[in-house]
Amino acid sequence: AQTVTQSQPEMSVQEAETVTLSCTYDTSESDYYLFWYKQPPSRQMILVIRQEAYKQQNATENRFSVNFQKAAKSFSLKISDSQLGDAAMYFCAYFGNEKLTFGTGTRLTIIP
Amino acid sequence: AAGVIQSPRHLIKEKRETATLKCYPIPRHDTVYWYQQGPGQDPQFLISFYEKMQSDKGSIPDRFSAQQFSDYHSELNMSSLELGDSALYFCASSPGPGLPGNIQYFGAGTRLSVL
Numbered sequence: 001a002q003t004v005t006q007s008q009p010e011m012s013v014q015e016a017e018t019v020t021l022s023c024t025y026d027t028s029e030s031d032y033y034l035f036w037y038k039q040p041p042s043r044q045m046i047l048v049i050r051q052e053a054y055k056q057q058n059a060t061e062n063r064f065s066v067n068f069q070k071a072a073k074s075f076s077l078k079i080s081d082s083q084l085g086d087a088a089m090y091f092c093a094y095f096g097n098e099k100l101t102f103g104t105g106t107r108l109t110i111i112p
Numbered sequence: 113a114a115g116v117i118q119s120p121r122h123l124i125k126e127k128r129e130t131a132t133l134k135c136y137p138i139p140r141h142d143t144v145y146w147y148q149q150g151p152g153q154d155p156q157f158l159i160s161f162y163e164k165m166q167s168d169k170g171s172i173p174d175r176f177s178a179q180q181f182s183d184y185h186s187e188l189n190m191s192s193l194e195l196g197d198s199a200l201y202f203c204a205s206s207p208g209p210g211l212p213g214n215i216q217y218f219g220a221g222t223r224l225s226v227l
Contacts, residue, residue: 033214043200045155045218091154095214098168099145100204102154 002027002094006103013082014111020067021077021106023092030054033095034068034075039105040088048090051075084110114138116205116219124225125193133188133222137205143167144186145216146178147202155202161186162208193226200224 003026013019025034036048051059051068059066063083067076079086087110092103117136125131137144143162147155157170161180172178175193180186190197200223204216 035215037218042220043149043223044220045202045204047215047217050215095216098162098214099157099160099170100147100155100216101157104154 002096002101004092004094004101004103006092006106008106010107012109012111015082017082018080021090023075023103025073025094029096035093036077037091038088082110086110116217118203118219118222122223126227129193131190133201135186135203137184138217141205141207142184143206143208144180145204146188149200195226198226
């Protein structure tokens with residue numbers, strides 16, 4: 001079974017600074033997808049970024065980028081120029097066998 | 113753009129009662145997923161449907177059942193409710209499991225409280 005591990009239960013960053021959230025996963029598959037979802041206090045699950053395992057190029061969406069290391073099974077999220085609206089719980093997720101498996105989440109606090 | 117619609121948004125039930133949660137996927141999405149998120153927990157996969165057929169099953173109790181209808185909406189039926197069933201229940205939809213990316217778009221969730 002696939003597992004997803006987020007070793008940082010909480011992180012904080014000064015507004016306008018950069019922060020990196022860590023995620024590792026375990027799988028025996030070679031083709032899969034990885035996601036970062038954001039869950040603000042409203043509890044809505046919002047897709048932040050997606051990475052296809054067969055693509056070596058790291059995905060980027062505006063201020064959000066990933067560092068995907070397939071051999072190491074690592075998938076970290078970098079948030080640049082952090083904004084107050086980035087405060088949320090961030091979940092790393094693996095898509096395989098037609099379902100998402102989530103990590104336990106990292107709560108990100110933005111310090112004004 | 114249309115999103116995934118879940119109803120009701122909030123539901124309060126007594127122990128041993130029955131609850132029905134509804135999910136209306138994004139138009140032309142034929143795959144629906146249900147997840148349960150307990151307090152302070154990550155979402156856990158319950159069950160999924162593709163083209164009205166169950167496609168996968170996770171840690172869903174036998175007291176729960178679900179189905180997808182001809183218009184692709186889905187309902188999660190929960191019977192003999194227990195206090196531990198109190199959680200946020202998410203529905204997500206995607207445009208078919210065979211398409212690349214398989215992005216799941218989540219609804220706002222139904223918050224179930226069992227008293």
